[in-house]
Amino acid sequence: KTRVIAVANQKGGVGKTTTAINLATALAAVGESVLILDIDAQGNASTGLGVAASSRKLTSYDVIMDEASLAEAAIATRIPNLSVIPASVDLAGVETELAQAVNRAFRLRDALARHRVDVSRGDATHYDFILIDCPPSLNVVTINAMTAADAVLVPLQCEFFALEGLTQLMRTVDLVKGSLNPALEIQGIVLTMYDQRNNLSDQVAMDVRTHLGDKVYATVIPRNVRVSEAPSFGKPALLYDHKCSGSQAYMRLASEVLQRERTR
């Protein structure tokens, strides 16, 4: 069975894209078959995986607007076991375009349901994991991801403003769970850009663990410049520099995610 995880947080710049790319690569490296669905109009996950804007024929916009299937839109990356459905700037218009549509929250869920049928007929590739990289907002595109997902993985930057948004995010997850997707759960919260040189990181980490307990992964992603250099080469950190502290942390996160999936 495919496990669908939405990587979401409406606070900007907390490491959603970086986590989606590097967690997906780490899972693929240990033999899981993975698809990244980039639904952010910025298209950072697509670029970070080496898919230039000019080469994006079918995109997640076409999938959401029901003009392409997942199988048609998915393209290979240079990483074995990892495919991506790139984003498009047209995603910025989805909120207005779907304003009248009755099933506006279910477009992605329905596309994934059709994909499961295609797989069962042998017309499409099975994925063990589908990671959805969300934009920094709680708009209809992110709601589509939460409605289609089995679980939400929340990257949380070790900064004060990032803490402030957590309550609003949790409330939105509860709303989606209550009305659109009763099976939705929190896969976990991963602390990102942790800087042991500064107290603020420690305070935020302690605060989050006190409130959310074992929902917070043991793995903490350190601030590591190699991680932010990698996308300019169109590569995940794991390919750019697998020995750096950031890459090592994402490998640990992957094994923790797999551990949680096994003991679910």
Next chain:
Amino acid sequence: KTRVIAVANQKGGVGKTTTAINLATALAAVGESVLILDIDAQGNASTGLGVAASSRKLTSYDVIMDEASLAEAAIATRIPNLSVIPASVDLAGVETELAQAVNRAFRLRDALARHRVDVSRGDATHYDFILIDCPPSLNVVTINAMTAADAVLVPLQCEFFALEGLTQLMRTVDLVKGSLNPALEIQGIVLTMYDQRNNLSDQVAMDVRTHLGDKVYATVIPRNVRVSEAPSFGKPALLYDHKCSGSQAYMRLASEVLQRERTR
């Protein structure tokens, strides 16, 4: 005359809120009368100025939905010459609520026009500057800010992904200028979170100056942990630690902004 500046960039976490709060405080410190309009549902600018969520009676949501005037919603901060109109989580619903409204892009512009009339009658405070802190998206709320503003100030984090979004942002500014607000211009681009220890910051800074020339401020805001600690005390960095490198940079940015305004 009031100068209205939208602080905008759809890339998340680039320093929009931090720039709005600290530039506003620096302008207020040199005697300019300033209002910050927080239109991001996250409400980080409101919190960073010490306005707790529980004490926000009238908000920018009420102003956009035409239920309160600017004068009614503005409240004082602990900083002389600086007022704020706080945000509300209800802002997240504006896109859907205004989907049918004919004048959906002009709500803020019209509210500011009414404020000018109130000021001329002596019923409201005149502001030299109004800074609008925008959410990380190009939705109807940000379009409202660009339609109401005289100019856009763009914080740009010295990171690869931040560069990628610049073209889309510039295209949006041109679209707004072409149809909704012909007077709109770019006030300037400020490089933020510059870290001289890492090459990436230098490369991004050089790249941006090559493409955008003197649209980029000479002042560069360094990465400085004191800047990110300040909001947890409800204070701008200038109040929390006026000697730190971040605060000094924002004072320099304020004098550069004033210089540009004088020679416009």
